[in-house]
Amino acid sequence: MNQTSGHNSAIPGGFGIYLHWPFCAAKCPYCDFNSHVRHQPVDQARFAAAFERELAHFAELTGGRVVNSVFLGGGTPSLMEPRTVERLLNAISRHWTLDDQVEISLEANPSSVEAERFRGYRAAGVNRVSLGVQSLQDRDLKLLGRLHDVETALRAIEMARDTFPRLSFDLIYARPDQTPEAWEAELNRALSLAADHLSLYSLTIEEGTPFHTLYHAGKLKIPDQDMGAELYELTQAVTEAHGMPAYEVSNHARPGAECRHNLVYWRYGDYVGVGPGAHGRLTVGVNKLATSTERHPETWLEAVETNGHGMIENVGLTCEEQGDEYLLMGLRLVEGIDLERYEKLSGREMDENKIDDLISHGMVERIDATHLRASREGFSVLDAVVADLAS
Numbered sequence: 001m002n003q004t005s006g007h008n009s010a011i012p013g014g015f016g017i018y019l020h021w022p023f024c025a026a027k028c029p030y031c032d033f034n035s036h037v038r039h040q041p042v043d044q045a046r047f048a049a050a051f052e053r054e055l056a057h058f059a060e061l062t063g064g065r066v067v068n069s070v071f072l073g074g075g076t077p078s079l080m081e082p083r084t085v086e087r088l089l090n091a092i093s094r095h096w097t098l099d100d101q102v103e104i105s106l107e108a109n110p111s112s113v114e115a116e117r118f119r120g121y122r123a124a125g126v127n128r129v130s131l132g133v134q135s136l137q138d139r140d141l142k143l144l145g146r147l148h149d150v151e152t153a154l155r156a157i158e159m160a161r162d163t164f165p166r167l168s169f170d171l172i173y174a175r176p177d178q179t180p181e182a183w184e185a186e187l188n189r190a191l192s193l194a195a196d197h198l199s200l201y202s203l204t205i206e207e208g209t210p211f212h213t214l215y216h217a218g219k220l221k222i223p224d225q226d227m228g229a230e231l232y233e234l235t236q237a238v239t240e241a242h243g244m245p246a247y248e249v250s251n252h253a254r255p256g257a258e259c260r261h262n263l264v265y266w267r268y269g270d271y272v273g274v275g276p277g278a279h280g281r282l283t284v285g286v287n288k289l290a291t292s293t294e295r296h297p298e299t300w301l302e303a304v305e306t307n308g309h310g311m312i313e314n315v316g317l318t319c320e321e322q323g324d325e326y327l328l329m330g331l332r333l334v335e336g337i338d339l340e341r342y343e344k345l346s347g348r349e350m351d352e353n354k355i356d357d358l359i360s361h362g363m364v365e366r367i368d369a370t371h372l373r374a375s376r377e378g379f380s381v382l383d384a385v386v387a388d389l390a391s
């Protein structure tokens with residue numbers, strides 16, 4: 001691969017490329033992602049060709065930039081054959097220059113079939129894998145509709161550790177009937193298996209999902225707000241004690257092992273979004289463009305084959321929108337936001353009285369004269385904090 005040590009000095013936050021593989025073996029009942037189940041084999045060569053075309057389209061807008069991160073997300077990208085991944089990464093390498101520290105991540109599910117492909121992904125250039133483990137309890141894996149069991153997940157973690165320089169896995173907590181004691185034991189076990197990064201999400205009930213229907217019919221009980229807060233606090237205490245504190249609301253890492261791709265989002269960098277339902281943010285000239293593509297996989301495929309891209313949105317963001325997005329993203333990070341950058345993006349200074357008011361309520365903290373972050377309490381009501389600062 002064509003690599004160099006370089007920087008996107010004009011783009012604070014760096015530059016990443018996201019590819020969305022929209023297929024899954026089954027739909028999990030809590031999931032509202034753009035993921036689809038197909039009962040016939042997916043024509044991967046045809047999809048790969050469409051990804052190549054859409055990448056070429058975005059390269060025309062962003063050619064010459066240095067790529068800090070590539071992320072293959074989904075859906076379930078580990079349903080891709082290694083050959084498909086290789087084609088996509090080769091296309092990226094042809095159009096852009098890869099930083100010599102480039103992070104190339106792939107989301108994988110821990111089924112045995114997918115784990116067998118790990119060596120092929122590594123040979124294609126993937127250097128970080130993010131495993132959707134979700135639980136270390138068989139009962140809860142069934143409840144979450146996952147196709148793997150704990151034993152298979154443990155084997156996949158081991159195989160991933162042996163294959164990739166970097167590994168993360170996801171767990172979902174605040175599950176039905178989960179007690180703090182049970183979560184603490186599970187989290188300690190996860191930390192003993194983890195490399196240097198963990199994503200720990202609390203279960204949320206998303207509209208349009210089977211869990212939403214069950215929840216509103218009273219057939220699914222999840223921990224109430226107080227218990228949710230207790231589980232969140234416990235998560236922070238246990239991960240901190242293990243040297244893996246949160247660097248973002250739901251993401252934990254040893255210092256230096258933060259997911260570079262997600263940092264591009266949260267530091268409000270630039271990213272190309274390719275594939276069905278992918279979103280992008282691109283600085284082109286004086287504009288910051290918001291792009292998105294057709295969500296339905298086969299409709300996207302046909303659009304790309306006809307037009308060279310599946311974009312359905314390509315609009316310049318106003319200064320105010322950019323300021324709001326920077327707040328929304330940056331305040332998720334423990335490192336917080338740069339008030340001078342906020343001013344440059346939004347074209348206005350942040351109201352000092354509002355900051356002082358939120359500080360007096362324990363919601364935000366000043367790091368220094370120009371940096372601000374949400375407090376731990378502020379993290380739990382982040383949307384309200386952002387709305388307050390942005391108003």
Ligand code: SF4
Nearest residue numbers: 024027028031035075
């Ligand atoms: S595997 Fe992931 S993307 Fe696919 S349905 Fe389950 S949660 Fe959603």
